[in-house]
Amino acid sequence: ERTYGVSSWGGGYFKIGENGNIHVVPDQNKSDTKIDFASVLKEINDENVQFPVVVRFHDVLRSQVVSLNEAFNDVIKEANYTGRYNGVYPIKVNQMREVVEEIVDAGAPYDFGLEAGSKPELLAVLAYNTNANSLTILNGYKDEEFIKLALLGRKLGRKVVVVIEKFSELAMLVKISKELDIEPIIGLRSKMRSKGQGRWVGSSGDRAKFGLTISELIKGARYLESQGMGHTLKLLHFHIGSQLPDIRAIKDAVNESARIYAELHKLGFKLEYVDVGGGLGIDYDGSQSTNDSSRNYSLREYVADVVYGLREMCDLEGVPHPNIVSESGRAITAHHSCVITEVVGEIKPEGVDLDTVATENEHVLLKNMRYLHESLSENDNYQEVFNDASRWKEQASQAFSLRVIGMEELGKIETLYWQILRFVHAYYQQADFVPEEMQDLDYALSSQYLCNFSVFQSAVDSWAIGQLLPVAPLTNLHKAPVKNCSLVDITCDSDGKIDRFVVDHVLGKVLPLPELKTDEKCYLGIFLTGAYQDVMGDMHNLFGRLNEVHVFSLEDDPEKFYIEEVIKGTTVEQVLSIMQYHPSAMALDVKKTIDKEVALGKIKPREGVKWTDFYEECLGGYTYLRTEK
Numbered sequence: 001e002r003t004y005g006v007s008s009w010g011g012g013y014f015k016i017g018e019n020g021n022i023h024v025v026p027d028q029n030k031s032d033t034k035i036d037f038a039s040v041l042k043e044i045n046d047e048n049v050q051f052p053v054v055v056r057f058h059d060v061l062r063s064q065v066v067s068l069n070e071a072f073n074d075v076i077k078e079a080n081y082t083g084r085y086n087g088v089y090p091i092k093v094n095q096m097r098e099v100v101e102e103i104v105d106a107g108a109p110y111d112f113g114l115e116a117g118s119k120p121e122l123l124a125v126l127a128y129n130t131n132a133n134s135l136t137i138l139n140g141y142k143d144e145e146f147i148k149l150a151l152l153g154r155k156l157g158r159k160v161v162v163v164i165e166k167f168s169e170l171a172m173l174v175k176i177s178k179e180l181d182i183e184p185i186i187g188l189r190s191k192m193r194s195k196g197q198g199r200w201v202g203s204s205g206d207r208a209k210f211g212l213t214i215s216e217l218i219k220g221a222r223y224l225e226s227q228g229m230g231h232t233l234k235l236l237h238f239h240i241g242s243q244l245p246d247i248r249a250i251k252d253a254v255n256e257s258a259r260i261y262a263e264l265h266k267l268g269f270k271l272e273y274v275d276v277g278g279g280l281g282i283d284y285d286g287s288q289s290t291n292d293s294s295r296n297y298s299l300r301e302y303v304a305d306v307v308y309g310l311r312e313m314c315d316l317e318g319v320p321h322p323n324i325v326s327e328s329g330r331a332i333t334a335h336h337s338c339v340i341t342e343v344v345g346e347i348k349p350e351g352v353d354l355d356t357v358a359t360e361n362e363h364v365l366l367k368n369m370r371y372l373h374e375s376l377s378e379n380d381n382y383q384e385v386f387n388d389a390s391r392w393k394e395q396a397s398q399a400f401s402l403r404v405i406g407m408e409e410l411g412k413i414e415t416l417y418w419q420i421l422r423f424v425h426a427y428y429q430q431a432d433f434v435p436e437e438m439q440d441l442d443y444a445l446s447s448q449y450l451c452n453f454s455v456f457q458s459a460v461d462s463w464a465i466g467q468l469l470p471v472a473p474l475t476n477l478h479k480a481p482v483k484n485c486s487l488v489d490i491t492c493d494s495d496g497k498i499d500r501f502v503v504d505h506v507l508g509k510v511l512p513l514p515e516l517k518t519d520e521k522c523y524l525g526i527f528l529t530g531a532y533q534d535v536m537g538d539m540h541n542l543f544g545r546l547n548e549v550h551v552f553s554l555e556d557d558p559e560k561f562y563i564e565e566v567i568k569g570t571t572v573e574q575v576l577s578i579m580q581y582h583p584s585a586m587a588l589d590v591k592k593t594i595d596k597e598v599a600l601g602k603i604k605p606r607e608g609v610k611w612t613d614f615y616e617e618c619l620g621g622y623t624y625l626r627t628e629k
């Protein structure tokens, strides 16, 4: 448990069961319901679904929607707060239809709404957020079509709020709503002085991309008033960045927004909502700290700071408590899905060992290295051993380039070098003090496990911004892991790797994993991929979307679940078509070429048919490696 920290980052949804397998507790309110990952793996294999696979736990998604809404409702009640909570889910965090449908359904009792930040998202939200009591919040830059679509929503009786991100959008909105004679609901996004923290710090401050300055907020409100539309200004919005690690940033921003809300109120603009945006973080590394990958607060604390922060300022200013909107996406979706990849090979830094028995006329570099190797057990200064070995290895590669030694000698020198390093490493693993340079040996000697997936498709933030995602084997976690490894994917790109892990609560470059066996599959889970990772990935090297299984728990049976749906990942044909190829024409061309070879007698007719079929089968197949069952 300590090694992988499953329950620290698991958010109550992932735990290690008594049999050493990771168990999913899909509903926090029914903690006796557990799904053993070993059974999920078995079912995926039984259904012949090829790995890598995305597993979605829809119950987790529902549970997160309920927890968020219940937390706000509880604190609002406890604080005698007179406004309501009207949360929305920003679909950009995961736009998958099944995810949005599930959130809308689970949120229906709370009038939980949706947020869109682009025209395509708005079109989806208009079709899926049909509850007249829930909000539809529209952020992002807008054109005339966007605004017309928003007004269509108003025509359909929905509470669509157009949030103005830049000043010039206001005049466009006023013009179009007057032309169409449809009254909009308007929100203004404030450019905040309160700074967020972490990776998305750029969402606030003077250089923020979105939002109105204080002068623009005042001017905007007065402009609406001058147009006879002051009463349509209903919402004040802010968002200081996603994954806020420190609660203090949230407190400051709530305080600042409450001041602006109160001032606008006193200027005669009776706003009804304050929208605190997203930012509610996830504890990816389980440290409960202000690390970029963590958060130093709980859901309850976050909610309390929003509710009490607003109440305090409003009471001081003598203005009504506004309804509260939040746009949490990451916190709702991160836990509900994970990627299961299979380890398909091991890349060792030393390659394979050569026979290093002494021969005649050896070069002195090889002799030196062998002598160092032979005297290891008598030595007591292993830092010196390491320095000598490293120097001779470097000299050997220069000597090879200068034609002083041959390939065989270089190979032997390298074999001895790696054996020496392993010895030195083993020594320092037992030592009380490890010099700084020796601490890197762990990484230098670690294997790379080759995993059947693409970082660019399934864990893009880990490549793009160094985001930490928890990785762990799914089964047998009670057995001591034996091998320190980093992970590499199957793309032809050296950036396609994962080498940031939290092990025993410490950030490192390697993860201890089981030894690979020829007769046993080794599956690894990349967790908390439900937010952003699920949808932001790219088809680098033409690796497409993953096969997906949707897992639901069965209510009357605490140990059981069923795979409700299998969604096939992208086929080769589909990725090629996206790149403007014509797969059926390609298949025909290949067939014609094969037929020609058959006519020339270079391929036998039966063999020709087999090759033609094989090409077509691969076109219709999965883009990832096919492994033996």
Ligand code: PLP
Pocket: 090, 093, 139, 239, 241, 242, 243, 277, 278, 279, 280, 327, 328, 329, 330, 331
């Ligand atoms: N609202 C806005 C305006 C955003 O830009 C974002 C994401 O950055 C979100 C909500 C979602 O934030 P989070 O995923 O941190 O909840």
